[in-house]
Amino acid sequence: MNNGTLFSPALKLKVNEVENEFAHRAAEVLTSLLGREVKVSVGEISQFDFKPLKADYPQNTVFVTVGFQEGFEGKILFLLDPKDAALLADAMMGESESPSSTFEPAEHLDPIQGMVNQMMLNYGKTLGSIFDQPVSFAPSKAVLIDLSPADFQDSNWIRVQLEIDAGQKIPLCRLVSWSAIHEYVPETDEDVGTMLAAPEEPALPMPEIAPEEDDSELQLLMDIELPISIELGRTQMMIKNILRLSPGAIVELDKLSGEPVDLYVNNKKFAEGEVVVVDENFGVRITEIEQVDERLRNLEG
Numbered sequence: 001m002n003n004g005t006l007f008s009p010a011l012k013l014k015v016n017e018v019e020n021e022f023a024h025r026a027a028e029v030l031t032s033l034l035g036r037e038v039k040v041s042v043g044e045i046s047q048f049d050f051k052p053l054k055a056d057y058p059q060n061t062v063f064v065t066v067g068f069q070e071g072f073e074g075k076i077l078f079l080l081d082p083k084d085a086a087l088l089a090d091a092m093m094g095e096s097e098s099p100s101s102t103f104e105p106a107e108h109l110d111p112i113q114g115m116v117n118q119m120m121l122n123y124g125k126t127l128g129s130i131f132d133q134p135v136s137f138a139p140s141k142a143v144l145i146d147l148s149p150a151d152f153q154d155s156n157w158i159r160v161q162l163e164i165d166a167g168q169k170i171p172l173c174r175l176v177s178w179s180a181i182h183e184y185v186p187e188t189d190e191d192v193g194t195m196l197a198a199p200e201e202p203a204l205p206m207p208e209i210a211p212e213e214d215d216s217e218l219q220l221l222m223d224i225e226l227p228i229s230i231e232l233g234r235t236q237m238m239i240k241n242i243l244r245l246s247p248g249a250i251v252e253l254d255k256l257s258g259e260p261v262d263l264y265v266n267n268k269k270f271a272e273g274e275v276v277v278v279d280e281n282f283g284v285r286i287t288e289i290e291q292v293d294e295r296l297r298n299l300e301g
Contacts, residue, residue, distance in 0.1 A: 014185045015045060019160050022174075025122040030166065033092045033115060039165040040172075048157035048175060050149050054258065056173070057081065057147055062103070064116050064142045071128065071135030074180025075155060078116055079173035082144065085112050088170065105144050113142040127184060148258055153276045153285060155179065230284055231262040232275075260287055 023040040030038035062085040064078040080088075082103030089111035120137040128135040145151065155177035164170040233253025245251070255261075260272040263284060273284040 011185065012045065015158065015181060016042065018181075018185060019045065019162075019174075021126060022119075022123050023162060025126055026119045026162070026164075029115065029118045029122050030164065033118065034166055036166070041163050041165070043161035043163055044159075045161075046159050048152065048159050050147075050152065050258070053079075053159065053173070054147055060144050060146050062109070062112060062142060063145050063147070063151065064112065064140050066116060066120055066140040067138050068180065068183075069136045069138040071124070071131070071133055072180060072183035074177040074183060076120075076137075076177070076180065077152075077157070077175040078140075079147075079175070080112065081171070082108075084170045084172075087168070088112065088115065088164075088166075091166065103144070109142045109144065113140050116140040116142070131184065146257070149274045150276055153274070226266045228270075229264045229267075230275075231264060233259075233261075 019042045023042050027038050027040040030040065057079055060082060062078075062080040062082055064080075065075060066078075067075045086103040086108050089108040092111045092115065117137075117140050120140065124135045124137050152175070157175045157177055158181055160174040160176065162172040162174055164172055233255035235251060235253050237251070260274055261284060262269055263271040263273055263286070271286050271289040273286045273288075276283050276285050
């Protein structure tokens with residue numbers, strides 16, 4: 001991602017105003033739930049990039065999703081470290097004197113989900129009064145997951161770093177889909193910089209136009225179907241270990257979680273990508289592709 005020019009100053013100011021309004025409403029909700037004054041401040045607003053996000057949340061993370069129900073479109077995500085989530089949940093349940101040392105999904109997910117629902121209810125009323133129309137959010141869903149790129153594949157995101165000050169400072173990451181930002185902060189040519197810049201790749205060179213006779217020969221090949229395969233990873237095993245495999249056994253591959261998969265056309269590497277889910281089917285979003293001349297050489301080979 002291009003992290004250079006995220007917004008123009010004008011658009012960034014608008015987004016900052018909206019996020020400060022959310023922080024103010026979130027502070028009101030937390031003050032009520034915890035029974036003491038809580039402040040919520042807005043930190044860095046940046047373009048979504050999975051690698052630094054994963055560095056901040058390397059293990060299981062409390063992942064809360066919420067979408068607009070009426071008024072606008074789009075989704076909002078909240079990320080919390082499990083220990084911070086346990087601390088907030090215990091405080092909301094009146095157990096701040098002896099907070100849990102570990103996060104228990106059965107015990108702590110519901111209070112966090114309820115907290116987000118209250119925040120969004122309060123925030124929706126504020127947006128409704130600002131835009132003079134009903135604005136509401138669907139009930140949130142909180143889960144404990146190990147983050148992967150697939151969790152963010154359905155939108156472009158703005159990352160907003162919030163800090164909850166409830167006697168102890170707690171970071172809260174808020175991700176807003178661009179479709180939501182576009183609804184209540186309309187874009188203009190002057191406003192938008194490289195907000196939705198795709199992963200930067202060198203421009204693909206235009207293939208040279210062959211003489212007409214060669215071009216006609218190439219056109220004859222265009223309707224030929226070729227097999228496409230996706231390689232998730234590879235490994236080597238001793239024969240004795242292969243013979244011991246049974247249903248339920250796990251085979252560890254040479255690729256780490258989140259690394260790109262390889263796409264082969266006619267058994268020749270053609271591109272790299274990340275696994276996504278389209279409706280109920282798996283798919284691959286292309287993230288890197290071979291140069292045109294290299295692709296042709298591979299296909300000819």
